[in-house]
Amino acid sequence: MARRCIDGVRGSVVAAAAAAIVLAASGAAAAQQCRGHVYLTLDTGNMSQAEEIAAILRRQDVRATFFLANEKTPRGDFSLDPSWSAYWKARAEEGHAFGSHTWRHGRLIADEAAGVRYRPQFGDGAGRTVTLTPAALCGELRRVDEAFAALAGRGLDAVWRAPGGYTTPKALAAAKDCGYAHVRWAEAGFLGDELPSEKYPNRELLARALRDIRDGDVLMAHLGIWSRKDPYAPMLEPLITGLKERGLCFRTLREHPGYRAQAPVGVQLAASGAAAR
Numbered sequence: 001m002a003r004r005c006i007d008g009v010r011g012s013v014v015a016a017a018a019a020a021i022v023l024a025a026s027g028a029a030a031a032q033q034c035r036g037h038v039y040l041t042l043d044t045g046n047m048s049q050a051e052e053i054a055a056i057l058r059r060q061d062v063r064a065t066f067f068l069a070n071e072k073t074p075r076g077d078f079s080l081d082p083s084w085s086a087y088w089k090a091r092a093e094e095g096h097a098f099g100s101h102t103w104r105h106g107r108l109i110a111d112e113a114a115g116v117r118y119r120p121q122f123g124d125g126a127g128r129t130v131t132l133t134p135a136a137l138c139g140e141l142r143r144v145d146e147a148f149a150a151l152a153g154r155g156l157d158a159v160w161r162a163p164g165g166y167t168t169p170k171a172l173a174a175a176k177d178c179g180y181a182h183v184r185w186a187e188a189g190f191l192g193d194e195l196p197s198e199k200y201p202n203r204e205l206l207a208r209a210l211r212d213i214r215d216g217d218v219l220m221a222h223l224g225i226w227s228r229k230d231p232y233a234p235m236l237e238p239l240i241t242g243l244k245e246r247g248l249c250f251r252t253l254r255e256h257p258g259y260r261a262q263a264p265v266g267v268q269l270a271a272s273g274a275a276a277r
Helices: 002-033 050-060 082-093 134-152 169-177 202-212 233-245 265-276
Strands: 036-043 065-068 097-100 107-112 115-119 130-132 218-222 248-250
Touching: 050 082, 050 233, 082 134, 097 134, 107 169, 115 134, 115 169, 130 134, 134 169, 202 233, 233 248
Parallel strands: 036 065, 036 218, 036 248, 065 097
Antiparallel strands: 107 115, 115 130
């Protein structure tokens, strides 16, 4: 009886060891299948496709980087209103990364002596050109961080994206001074969801992306676009599966070699406060 018990234990140990070897081998094989990495980024836009895109990311087990501005939505609210708290909290819990897209989703036009000319799309001064001092531009970025922390329970990562990708030397310098690195996108990574669907149908955009995207590319789309009649969101899943089939794995900008050294904005603020004391 004792021998049978010992043999049974020994067999269980051997089986467990074999299972561990199989798991390790499968993990190594999965890692070897990553022949490159791409970085999906999603700007807020009008949020009309936000739930569908979140569901696609969950199904595909993909983490993205969201760039947030307080933009108007078809629900009549704004994307960083308390009514979106559950949405953003869920995305934070899923492990996505987040950056600032400016609070009022404004166009950075040009530098001038006092700062940067800026035309907000939403909020105070919408449609008018104003001048942001370096401190005011920093506030425009950090207001997103404050709102997101209140909604989701965590702050932003230390990255930002200017609406339309339009920047100026003073804007880049001011943002860098307050802790934010600017992120553009690769030419092939422009997914085209803001283009008119009559001229650029979804299937054409998808085929181009699958053909041209390469290792290291930053991809860019939106959570909804007012002007596009045929939403791009349904193309996101075949895009992800197609790139995975090519051996490209998805990462957030926290894992990008150009940005992973950036401490989160909240950590930078705490450090600067401690230094000041």
